[in-house]
Amino acid sequence: MTENYIRERLTALRLKKNISEYKMSFDLGHSKGYIQSITSGRAMPSMSEFLYICDYFGITPQQFFDEQTDDPIIITRINDILRQMDQEDLELILSIVTRIKK
DSSP states (O other): OOHHHHHHHHHHHHHHTTOOHHHHHHHTTSOTTHHHHHHTTSOOOOHHHHHHHHHHHTOOHHHHTOTTOSOHHHHHHHHHHHHTSOHHHHHHHHHHHHHHHO
16 A cells, blocks of 8 residues: 555545635634645644544545445445344345345
8 A cells, every 4th residue: 555545545435525725624623724735735634633534534544445445434334323223124125235236
């Protein structure tokens, strides 16, 4: 993984959430150009800021770096809902997903 991956992933996640760089910077408690400075390559977030960014998106650092998952935000939301379901409902969801995937 390179710094380019971090910048590109941050941009992709931000766009999926439909949040501007300015709004995200503000939401994280920084100046309006903070996220833009990361995505442009002028800066990298500290480890603690990176963790805040992951929390902002509602994902784990592992999900941030998972190159096989385009939208970890949705996957996390789905997993949260699935954890609340009983066995019968989970089996129903599995059958629906299996049918759709065919």
